[in-house]
Amino acid sequence: xxxASSDRPVPGQHLAPTVARSVKILVVGAFGVGKTTLIGAxxxxxxxxxxxxxxxxxxxxxxxxxxxxxxTVAMDFGRITVTEDIALYLFGTPGQRRFWDLWSGLADGAxxxxxxxxxxxxxxxxxxxxxxxxxxxxxxxxxxxxFPDSPDYPLExxxxxxxxxxxxPIVECDAxxxxxxxxxxxxxxxxxxxxxxxxxxxx
Amino acid sequence: MDTEEYRDHPVRSYVxxxxxxxxxxxxxxxxxxxxAVESRPVLSTAGRLERxxxxxxxxxxxxxxxxxxxxxxxxxxxxxxxxLVDAGNLTIRxxxxxxxxxxxxxxxxxxxxxxxx
Numbered sequence: 001x002x003x004a005s006s007d008r009p010v011p012g013q014h015l016a017p018t019v020a021r022s023v024k025i026l027v028v029g030a031f032g033v034g035k036t037t038l039i040g041a042x043x044x045x046x047x048x049x050x051x052x053x054x055x056x057x058x059x060x061x062x063x064x065x066x067x068x069x070x071x072t073v074a075m076d077f078g079r080i081t082v083t084e085d086i087a088l089y090l091f092g093t094p095g096q097r098r099f100w101d102l103w104s105g106l107a108d109g110a111x112x113x114x115x116x117x118x119x120x121x122x123x124x125x126x127x128x129x130x131x132x133x134x135x136x137x138x139x140x141x142x143x144x145x146x147f148p149d150s151p152d153y154p155l156e157x158x159x160x161x162x163x164x165x166x167x168x169p170i171v172e173c174d175a176x177x178x179x180x181x182x183x184x185x186x187x188x189x190x191x192x193x194x195x196x197x198x199x200x201x202x203x
Numbered sequence: 204m205d206t207e208e209y210r211d212h213p214v215r216s217y218v219x220x221x222x223x224x225x226x227x228x229x230x231x232x233x234x235x236x237x238x239a240v241e242s243r244p245v246l247s248t249a250g251r252l253e254r255x256x257x258x259x260x261x262x263x264x265x266x267x268x269x270x271x272x273x274x275x276x277x278x279x280x281x282x283x284x285x286x287l288v289d290a291g292n293l294t295i296r297x298x299x300x301x302x303x304x305x306x307x308x309x310x311x312x313x314x315x316x317x318x319x320x
Contacts, residue, residue: 015264016260017262017263019296021236022236022265023236023313024232042320048271050233050275082315086312087312091233091234108232109205109232111313113303178320186318188315189310189317190314192310193310
C-alpha cells in the first residue's frame with residue numbers, strides 16, 4: 001500500500017518474543033519480474049535489501065590496473081509471522097547462474113521456491129528454471145505475474161512452453177495484490193506437502 | 204587515484220573479520236534467528252560494529268535483517284554473529300538443523316497461518 005519509504009531502513013522491527021523458529025521461501029525470477037513487489041505485498045516489514053559482492057579478477061597482480069570485475073548480487077526480502085512461534089522469510093533473488101555460485105546454501109532447508117514469470121519475456125525464465133532444477137531439489141510453483149499488457153496466454157500454453165512437469169503448480173497472480181500474493185504462497189506450501197520426501201517415513 | 208583502490212568493499216570486509224571469510228560455525232543461514240544475551244556486557248575490545256550489532260539484536264531478528272540494517276553482506280555478518288555467539292553476547296534462537304527440510308507439521312502450521320492472512 002502507501003507505506004512510507006525512507007533511504008535507510010529503520011532498525012528495530014523485532015520479531016515477537018514468542019517466535020522461536022524461522023522458515024524460508026525463495027522468490028526467484030528474472031530482473032523486473034515483480035519479486036520485490038510480491039514480497040512487499042505480503043511482508044509485515046518494508047522489504048529489506050542486502051548485497052554480496054564478489055571480485056572475480058586477479059587481485060594483487062597488478063594493483064595499477066583498475067580492471068577488477070566486481071559483481072553485485074542483491075537479495076530483497078521480507079517476513080511474515082505466520083504463527084506465534086514461526087516466522088516465514090521470503091528471499092527474493094535473481095536465479096541466474098552467478099547467483100547460485102554465490103548463494104549455494106540459500107536453498108538449504110527452504111520450504112520451496114516461487115518462480116515468477118513475465119509472459120512478455122518468457123525466455124528470461126529459462127535460465128532461472130534450469131538453474132533451480134540443476135542446483136536444488138526444493139519444490140517450486142510457477143507464478144505468472146500479470147502485467148497490464150501481458151498477452152492473454154492460457155496457463156497450459158505457458159506450462160508447455162516452460163516444459164513443466166504435470167505436478168508443478170502454475171498460477172496467475174497480481175503481485176501488487178496482497179491476497180493474490182498470499183494465494184501463491186498457499187499453492188506452494190500445499191505442493192511442498194505432497195513432495196516425495198513426505199511420502200516416506202517421518203523420521 | 205590509487206586511494207580509490209583501497210576503498211574496495213570486499214577488502215574492508217575481511218579487515219573487519221580479521222581476514223576470515225567463513226564463520227566459526229556453518230549452521231548460520233540468512234533466516235537464522237539471533238538475539239542479544241542481556242546479562243552479558245559486550246567486551247571492551249569489541250569494535251563499533253559489534254556493539255551496533257548486539258544493540259540491534261535486543262529483540263529477535265534474522266541474520267539477513269541484521270545484515271540489511273548494518274548495510275553489510277550476509278556472509279560478513281555471519282562471521283561477526285558467530286564470534287559474538289562464541290563470546291556469549293548473542294544466542295541463536297532458531298535451532299533447527301539448517302539442511303533439514305521443515306517437517307509436515309511445520310508446513311501445516313505455515314499453511315494455517317497463511318490462510319488467516
